[in-house]
Amino acid sequence: MSERTKPSVTVLGLGRMGAAIAGAFLGTGHRVTVWNRTAAKAEPLVARGALGAATAAEAVTAAPLVIVPLLGPGAVRQALGPAAAALPGKTVVNLANSTPDEAREIAAWVAEHGADYLDGAMMALPQTVATPDGFFLYSGSREAFTSFRPELEVMSPAHYFGTDPGAAEIHDLAVLGTGYAALAGFLHSAALLDSVGTPPEVLAPLAAQWLNGMAAFLPELAREAGSGAYAEGVSTVDLNRVAVGNLVRLSAAGGVATDVHDPLKALLDRRAADGHGQDSFSSVFELLRARNTQGGGTRVRGPVG
Ligand SMILES: NC(=O)c1ccc[n+]([C@@H]2O[C@H](COP(=O)([O-])OP(=O)(O)OC[C@H]3O[C@@H](n4cnc5c(N)ncnc54)[C@H](OP(=O)(O)O)[C@@H]3O)[C@@H](O)[C@H]2O)c1
Known part of the structure; x- marks a missing residue:
């Protein structure tokens, strides 16, 4: 049986959680592309080997798996909106805290733009990302959860709550x-x-x-x-x-x-x-x-x- 090739990963948003997540993927040898609204926050990660993207669209284009640990649903809409044309065929993992209805609304928008959607919630602190003390909850596309489970487990132990994109949030x-x-x-x-x-x-x-x-x-x-x-x-x-x-x-x-x-x-x-x-x-x-x-x-x- 051939060994699974590690997929490239894009991290949109390099706040406290996003920086820890991008760092974890660099540690596991994934090819990581990063983007942040305030570009300076990408510099330490680029110095460690991440590829810096000038725009969110460029970052989405760079990898099949797009992880989005932004502040909230407003930030997710503002970041993904201009990247909509790059979404077909991608898998978006939205880790921003939101209500279940906001997650469902973003899931529908992402699906309309041809991408698979997994909603996630981070039961972790920046320092417990990629440690056994953190865990993440997911719901939405079962296919996305199954295909990318090894990458999800890089961030923290992963728990799946079914196909309703709002389930992880509640x-x-x-x-x-x-x-x-x-x-x-x-x-x-x-x-x-x-x-x-x-x-x-x-x-x-x-x-x-x-x-x-x-x-x-x-x-x-x-x-x-x-x-x-x-x-x-x-x-x-x-x-x-x-x-x-x-x-x-x-x-x-x-x-x-x-x-x-x-x-x-x-x-x-x-x-x-x-x-x-x-x-x-x-x-x-x-x-x-x-x-x-x-x-x-x-x-x-x-x-x-
Ligand atoms: N910190 C924690 O302990 C913790 C624990 C579990 C879950 N969470 C959740 O994780 C998510 C991120 O938290 P964090 O602690 O990483 O927050 P943070 O350090 O404040 O970072 C916020 C991120 O969102 C970006 N952002 C905010 N508004 C934006 C907009 N309108 N357009 C584009 N980007 C925007 C910021 O970009 P700029 O750098 O340009 O401002 C930054 O990348 C939140 O949903 C939070 O509830 C946090």
């Missing part, structure tokens, strides 16, 4: 939302400790250890929320209402903003007022979930590849 936003709540909680706690003269560096390792334990608790929360069986949970609404109430009162008394935890306190208060104080904390899910379930996309039950 899963991305869901995972990001989990992290944002935890990170906002950390910043609030840093402010609380700051009010008594303790620096944030003291909190970081303690909070990290606590979050590791909480991560291990997620499957149990998921089981309860998924089944609606809230009676046996180890951590009740009433118990957490006391703790969150204390946190909010202590913060307010010390002049620390309570904006991060006020919404959770309100949810726990409502749950208790509805007679569910002895249900598991996870039963807050009942106050949050949409009644019309689907949200306009294909129903996805997890990664499929």
